[in-house]
Amino acid sequence: MRHFFATCAIESGVDVPTVSRWLGHKDGGQLAMKVYAHLRPTHSDAMIAQVSFEQAPAAKIVPMQAA
Numbered sequence: 001m002r003h004f005f006a007t008c009a010i011e012s013g014v015d016v017p018t019v020s021r022w023l024g025h026k027d028g029g030q031l032a033m034k035v036y037a038h039l040r041p042t043h044s045d046a047m048i049a050q051v052s053f054e055q056a057p058a059a060k061i062v063p064m065q066a067a
Contacts, residue, residue, distance in 0.1 A: 006036045011043045 002023065009019045010032075020032040 003036070006032065007038075007040070010036055011040065 006019050016032050017029040020029040
């Protein structure tokens with residue numbers, strides 16, 4: 001369940017450092033990137049369809065709050 005949760009969160013757009021903190025990791029996301037950075041084929045296909053080199057995408061930056 002933990003692996004499924006982390007994978008779904010990352011594939012839903014939650015950044016890896018945030019998922020890492022939710023999982024209780026204290027390494028800033030290094031372990032999470034090694035374990036959860038894989039993409040399921042359907043997610044990978046959907047993400048590649050969003051890639052465009054014609055114009056820069058609008059910024060979707062959410063500021064992080066200090067711990």
